[in-house]
Amino acid sequence: MRILVVNVNTTESMTATIAATARAAASPGTEIVALTPSFGAESVEGSYESYVAAVAVMEAVRAYPEPYDAVVQAGYGEHGREGLQEVADSPVVDITEAAAMTAQLLGHRYSVVTTLDRTVPLIEDRLLLAGLAQRCASVRASGLAVLELESDPAAAVEAIAAQAELAVREDHAEVVVLGCGGMAGLAEAVAARTGAPVVDGVAAAVTLAEGLVRLGLTTSRVRTYARPRPKRFVGWPLPV
Amino acid sequence: MRILVVNVNTTESMTATIAATARAAASPGTEIVALTPSFGAESVEGSYESYVAAVAVMEAVRAYPEPYDAVVQAGYGEHGREGLQEVADSPVVDITEAAAMTAQLLGHRYSVVTTLDRTVPLIEDRLLLAGLAQRCASVRASGLAVLELESDPAAAVEAIAAQAELAVREDHAEVVVLGCGGMAGLAEAVAARTGAPVVDGVAAAVTLAEGLVRLGLTTSRVRTYARPRPKRFVGWPLPV
Amino acid sequence: MRILVVNVNTTESMTATIAATARAAASPGTEIVALTPSFGAESVEGSYESYVAAVAVMEAVRAYPEPYDAVVQAGYGEHGREGLQEVADSPVVDITEAAAMTAQLLGHRYSVVTTLDRTVPLIEDRLLLAGLAQRCASVRASGLAVLELESDPAAAVEAIAAQAELAVREDHAEVVVLGCGGMAGLAEAVAARTGAPVVDGVAAAVTLAEGLVRLGLTTSRVRTYARPRPKRFVGWPLPV
Amino acid sequence: MRILVVNVNTTESMTATIAATARAAASPGTEIVALTPSFGAESVEGSYESYVAAVAVMEAVRAYPEPYDAVVQAGYGEHGREGLQEVADSPVVDITEAAAMTAQLLGHRYSVVTTLDRTVPLIEDRLLLAGLAQRCASVRASGLAVLELESDPAAAVEAIAAQAELAVREDHAEVVVLGCGGMAGLAEAVAARTGAPVVDGVAAAVTLAEGLVRLGLTTSRVRTYARPRPKRFVGWPLPV
Amino acid sequence: MRILVVNVNTTESMTATIAATARAAASPGTEIVALTPSFGAESVEGSYESYVAAVAVMEAVRAYPEPYDAVVQAGYGEHGREGLQEVADSPVVDITEAAAMTAQLLGHRYSVVTTLDRTVPLIEDRLLLAGLAQRCASVRASGLAVLELESDPAAAVEAIAAQAELAVREDHAEVVVLGCGGMAGLAEAVAARTGAPVVDGVAAAVTLAEGLVRLGLTTSRVRTYARPRPKRFVGWPLPV
Amino acid sequence: MRILVVNVNTTESMTATIAATARAAASPGTEIVALTPSFGAESVEGSYESYVAAVAVMEAVRAYPEPYDAVVQAGYGEHGREGLQEVADSPVVDITEAAAMTAQLLGHRYSVVTTLDRTVPLIEDRLLLAGLAQRCASVRASGLAVLELESDPAAAVEAIAAQAELAVREDHAEVVVLGCGGMAGLAEAVAARTGAPVVDGVAAAVTLAEGLVRLGLTTSRVRTYARPRPKRFVGWPLPV
Incomplete structure (x- = not known):
């Protein structure tokens, strides 16, 4: 099982800390892939930074090229989980x-x-x-x-x-x-x-995510977290 | 008094409709400046699109080159108002x-x-x-x-x-x-x-915004909506 | 536009203070008419006094002989707004x-x-x-x-x-x-x-009242604030 | 034990019905005194009428010349109980x-x-x-x-x-x-x-009121329902 | 009228105290029967003890051989009232x-x-x-x-x-x-x-229970507190 | 890791069904021990039965002679979880x-x-x-x-x-x-x-319980779920 653990800020050393915690909590056989957003603040301590982080996390997950089984959003009290649930191919757990x-x-x-x-x-x-x-x-x-x-x-x-x-x-x-x-x-x-x-x-989220994957459960597509409707976007997503 | 009324989507005709409504509701002497975000979806109907819109609206307001007295966020049920309150120089009213x-x-x-x-x-x-x-x-x-x-x-x-x-x-x-x-x-x-x-x-927000301006009241900087702390950003804001 | 601003107590100097605040907040062209109830306590600091004030405010508005566009009930935390909404010919704003x-x-x-x-x-x-x-x-x-x-x-x-x-x-x-x-x-x-x-x-209420009038909105008559049904009253209203 | 049961409207036949219900529910030895307000509407079906009734009930209790042990406010969903608690010499129970x-x-x-x-x-x-x-x-x-x-x-x-x-x-x-x-x-x-x-x-209120009296409990005077402060009133109470 | 007042613990002196309080609050003609459970803790100060007490109280009431008009559960903050309502033949009041x-x-x-x-x-x-x-x-x-x-x-x-x-x-x-x-x-x-x-x-519960009995009201059998369905039990109730 | 999964009723075939579900959800290396209470109703469909089940589940766990890592209470909407948390040596998860x-x-x-x-x-x-x-x-x-x-x-x-x-x-x-x-x-x-x-x-509870065990987390003993205080019990626990 592969779990994407996405930092909300752009400080790589923080991503490394989060990855280590996630790996320590994970079961044998779970691969933790820690992602750092390609844009945003070095640390997130307010709503402006948090909203930028929200879309940066979504874009990081959307851009991830391999299959994955679950996503952990590793920022405490941040925006974005609802949007991530729409675009991720797997269950999403916010820390x-x-x-x-x-x-x-x-x-x-x-x-x-x-x-x-x-x-x-x-x-x-x-x-x-x-x-x-x-x-x-x-x-x-x-x-x-x-x-x-x-x-x-x-x-x-x-x-x-x-x-x-x-x-x-x-x-x-x-x-x-x-x-x-x-x-x-x-x-x-x-x-x-x-x-x-x-x-x-982070540790709690990894075990919850593992549990969802084991149970074969994923995000409901019934209403709120249905896939985004096809839309014309201007200037988005950002060119990588 | 100048009020920025910001559409959340990138459809210009929608911005025009919103601007007309805002102008009809405004008092004599109030200038309505209607803004369309420079990136995002043609219409916002879910959380992914709404989060992108949230930052697009913030960037539109941040990029606006002239002084203004109030901002109206003209999307119903959308994300972003808290962040806009941090970065705008004036009171913010969400429709x-x-x-x-x-x-x-x-x-x-x-x-x-x-x-x-x-x-x-x-x-x-x-x-x-x-x-x-x-x-x-x-x-x-x-x-x-x-x-x-x-x-x-x-x-x-x-x-x-x-x-x-x-x-x-x-x-x-x-x-x-x-x-x-x-x-x-x-x-x-x-x-x-x-x-x-x-x-x-939109009409309701314009009158509330006018009222705040007349009363000389603006966003509290005490805690939640304090100005963002100085931060190092990566890849943000987008180059215009 | 004429707004009735009704004091809840019978102290005329308090009415004058309230009127001054209301006028300072009002837009050009708004006439503030400050009313003092014809009965009740010199100051309202409890429920008995507040209930008497509630009906005194209603009677003051009912007895006002000219047309008006909005009513502001200028007592903080007092009873009566719901009844005033039934009997006033205009929107009512409680401070x-x-x-x-x-x-x-x-x-x-x-x-x-x-x-x-x-x-x-x-x-x-x-x-x-x-x-x-x-x-x-x-x-x-x-x-x-x-x-x-x-x-x-x-x-x-x-x-x-x-x-x-x-x-x-x-x-x-x-x-x-x-x-x-x-x-x-x-x-x-x-x-x-x-x-x-x-x-x-008081200042906040005046701007909200102005906004409602500008938008052409008034109290819903659908259910709760429908006009009082025709009734036989005993000893009421008080003879002026 | 004497309980005042106060109708909220001025229809005497309604007072009689209420009195009969109260007496049927009362214990032996409880005297039910049913009061009709001296002013107000024949029936109470909205907030205006209810506010008038609130003060009419208070005045009826204040004017009652004999001692009493409890008051029942016999109108369903009406205003006034908090004021009545301030002015009554006994516990008050709202139906x-x-x-x-x-x-x-x-x-x-x-x-x-x-x-x-x-x-x-x-x-x-x-x-x-x-x-x-x-x-x-x-x-x-x-x-x-x-x-x-x-x-x-x-x-x-x-x-x-x-x-x-x-x-x-x-x-x-x-x-x-x-x-x-x-x-x-x-x-x-x-x-x-x-x-x-x-x-x-009405029946429920009478038994609760009896219980409070038997337990020797009455309205707290600590804060909300303290006795009204001495005040100068204008035109109130109404001359009987 | 006979009211069962059931202690939740097995300390007889506590039952005596409760009984005395109940009798002091009761009306003339009300018989207070104070029961001590046949099993359980000497005092109840936590959920384990409280759950044991809940079933002990139910069994005490079920085993009581005479008719009764109401039950008072005399433990503050304890479990069990909902079950007692199912099995008691009368209204139940929790202190x-x-x-x-x-x-x-x-x-x-x-x-x-x-x-x-x-x-x-x-x-x-x-x-x-x-x-x-x-x-x-x-x-x-x-x-x-x-x-x-x-x-x-x-x-x-x-x-x-x-x-x-x-x-x-x-x-x-x-x-x-x-x-x-x-x-x-x-x-x-x-x-x-x-x-x-x-x-x-205890005093409050006795007067409320008396009131319910006087009003002829008892537990609704419509849904939640309907009588238990016929069931096969293993090892329960305990042999007396 | 050993998880006790405790049925709330005394129907053995139900215990078997629950055990099968628990085993299907468990990770490799997790031992599921399914327990049937030694007393209580064949099925639990009301508060009386549920309270008896609550204590029966607690006694089943207390009587279990081997070490265990977590307890799952396998009855939907039943009483008892708080007491079980006091007496169990491990985290408790209610389904x-x-x-x-x-x-x-x-x-x-x-x-x-x-x-x-x-x-x-x-x-x-x-x-x-x-x-x-x-x-x-x-x-x-x-x-x-x-x-x-x-x-x-x-x-x-x-x-x-x-x-x-x-x-x-x-x-x-x-x-x-x-x-x-x-x-x-x-x-x-x-x-x-x-x-x-x-x-x-049942499946959800097993994965949550596994997660708690992996994280090394167990019930807080700070206040509500502290161990029961030493007490003298009468007639309890039941002789096995």
Whole structure:
């Protein structure tokens, strides 16, 4: 089975981190193909960048020349999953939803710890749309920018664990979700600090995607995610 | 006062229709500048096309060389408004929300009549996110594609009025919203058939935008719609 | 165009303040007629007073002898809008809803800062009924009585700005709504303190009302706000 | 124990019907005092009439010269309960809420069958505010005006039972609430037709009121329903 | 009238406390029969114990040899009410719901003060299912185990009153609900400390049950709470 | 990896069907151990039976003498999952939630088709508690009893497919969930009839459980699902 794991930003080292997490979670026999979009921002921390990322991810998947069995969109709280479902030849799993579902299997309420304060409402919006907000106790910001996660991992663990502890103690969360594709390597350290299970979205999404493939299930074409109708486009897709 | 009214698709005749509606609704002294995106689909009827439109609209506004006072996003149920709020220098009004707010001022519940069945969930999602779903009685599809609205206006009135009547009688709507930027010219005929007020989103958005400008109010930069952070982009924006 | 702006209490100086705000927001050519009810409390700070005000406002509008184009109910969080829609000959805009809608166009969440703690639940109830509660981050009380707003404006600014700052910082509001018809003059000072847009309901309602009139839209008579049925009344309306 | 049961309209025969229902439901030793407002409409079927009734009921209770232990507001879906709680010296029970609570004790979902279509949204609004809408399957209109209930009881049973049957079969109601103070006498006949328990609001409210009195509980004065603050009123209350 | 009041745990002294509270709330002529389950935990403080209690309560009622008019399930936030409604020959009132309904009649919002932190989500779940969560301001834990309520009543009052005061001040509750069947004796002391009405579930349930019996209403057999279908059971019910 | 799949009823042939479905969905190397409770009803079609099943499933898992890695509760819409999470040594997956989550990954809305009308509200309640109701379009009953699924599979396919088609056409479902543990073998036939993906809960739960085990995640012990406190039990657990 081949799963495309698509980074939402154009920072290759981030793609490498995501790929490593995905491979660690995958079953034997699952091939992880990690893709970096050909255009877009080095990190995604707001709606403008996220919308550009949404189409960049779609184009990356559309341009992928080989067959594949599932797609994982590896950006937390980003736009685009609905469009990707229309154009991908396989089921699509967004890490935002995968992490929330996994968390809901483990505790009564979960909290998300993310990067900057400004991305909190984006994540809340995604969970609301996905029908997964009811059991979300809170979305908390660590105050770190996406790229700081890589540049200072020790500070990242500290900042994230501090918010995770507040989520458990004050917001009554019982499970912590790491709210950024680049936080994957930090799960163990945060779990040790909080005593609560910690869910990484990339890992969660890979196992959900594997499950769908094994069950032979794919995106419904009945209405919302039907294939795009034939259309005349101007200036799109971009020439590669 | 200058208001940019941005079509979401690349069909120029549709831009002209939208511009005419906007001008009819505008106060004396308001200049309507109608923009057509430089890339994207001839009509937007699904999430893939809508995501491409979202960034195309943003780029159109970013590329506009003159000052402006407000932006109207003239696609019903489309993505992108949050990103546009980050990059525009002025308040942004989405016709989906403008029509819903206007309808809520006129009756206890409203219904939206749109084009194809597949766009119904997109509109429902936009209203949910906007916090305007509670008083929405239903979103109904007329079964007409966007471009058919132009090619056969008489059939369009018939199909839309039939659904509007069902909305009033069966879904207990008291106001009807025309759920497509291209339906503007049909309001009067549909109102005559249903006895209910009929709201066109483009007209509603223009008056709301004018109101914001008159009140001196613009997008909050406090958190969600703060200006994008400085970032390194790859391959974006597109060369014009 | 003539807009009736109706104070909910019987304090004439408050009517004058409201009228001034309304005129400042109105377009050239709009005539603002400010009405004071002929009966009721000097200030409205609870449900008993608010219900009396509701009928007093309706009677004031019913007794107004000239034609008019729209009615603004200028009390924040008060009862009566539904009845006023039945009896008025024009569209009706309640400042509670007008401010919330305007705020929703400007930021992801808004907070209301009102007068006394006891009026908070009344405002929450009005927003819930109006279908505008989802994006309300909080309703906060400044602790000032309505009439204190007039008697000590400097203290009022201080108390309101303090709550507005808490709303932005702790409740994640991005827009502040002034939750009392008599707070209009304070918007600029509160905006300066919080860095967030500040919406005054009277000004917002006037622009929304103007918009409805320009669009030729009025209250739906389909069901909820149909004209009252012919009835025999005892002792009502009050002899003028 | 003395319970004031206050009709919302000025039709004395309706007050008599309500009084009879209340007495049939009351425990031995409970005195039912039925009040008719001194002003207002002969029947209440819309918001204008309902707001007038709200203050008329409050004034009737305020003018009542003897002590009392509880107040029942005997109009289904009407305004005013919150104000009445401020001014009454005892707990207040609204028949809309009493019937809904009682119905919720008996089945998974309940439906309300009321008079005219135009009153349906008023009832829905009251249930929403009361926090009792979640388990309401539907509010259905029989098409009968309030006063027709008295003039043709056989037709009333037929029309109400027909809607009750639809509520059970199509809306999945398991309990039926009679949504008008004047429907009390019809409960048995409707129950026989539907096989579902039928709840009359007046009877339900009397038993709830008795329970509160026996438990020594009364309206909280902590915030929302605190006593009105001392105020200067103009032209109010009406001279008796 | 005979009401079965069923303790959910197997501690006889707790049954005695509950019985005393029930008798104090009952009308003259109401016989209270307090039952202790024949199996289960000495106190119920989690879902495993609560599920065992649910079936133990059902079996206790099924085994009761005499006729009865109503059943009160006297455990706060416990499972089982839906099953009990199927097997009991009379209406069933759960103290969780009875207290919430009673509280809603007295103030705009109520809070529950319960025992251990781990039972808070169980109570929240029960209120959500019952459709009574909307007006619940908070569920707070006193930190006391169920059996500590008996062993140190003075500390219990202190711990509960402290949380009740926080509920009123910080969560905007206006009524306090005692969230444990064993807290009944503490209502007066907590009310004195908070100034808010305090509702005990057992007392509230007894008066609601009496009301249903007086009105001749019982559980709907239409769908959800229809009698169990004839079935072959293995190893159940337990031999007495 | 060893997964316990626990039937909720005592019909061994049903356990065999469930085991076969679970094995078909499991990865190589996963051992499925199917358990039948030692007490309870031959089929579970109501709350009384479901509560007995809840404790029977818990006791079956507690009595299982070997180590295991995950537990699947194989009854659709049944009680007990929260208690099982407290007592099981591993993550627990309920088929009701597993199927809903899987369906949400595949389409915008899903519907459940279950057995008898009386079980519909039980399923709705479980989805509400699980926070998975928002995207549920409907729960529909086929009218077949649980044991009829086995006795007449052809009629079962027909009845279920008919409701599934209505769900897609009238309720706007895009994915169909089979709402009974015993429906597993029918997925293919129903999918062929509706054109929509069909999700079987047992298969979905096995893949979710495998994923949790692979990720090393288990039930949070932070609060709700902490281990039961040490307690004195009377007459429980049942002697084996």
